[in-house]
Amino acid sequence: MITILLFIVASFFAINIGASGAVAYMGIAYGTGAINKQKLRY
Structure with missing residues (x-):
């Protein structure tokens, strides 16, 4: 759940600040280390 929340917040920052943010x-x-535990790929 924490990882999902991080992605939601990151998306929010991406929309408001931009890709660099x-x-x-x-x-x-x-x-x-929250994301590394999931070993997500981009």
């Missing part, structure tokens, strides 16, 4: 936010998510 989304990349920066996703970098924070990777730093916490």
Whole structure:
């Protein structure tokens, strides 16, 4: 559930700030290790 929430928030940032803001936010998510546990591919 936390990972899904992170993607929702990241999408929200992407719409309002732009792609660069989304990349920066996703970098924070990777730093916490929340996404790496899911091993999601882009």
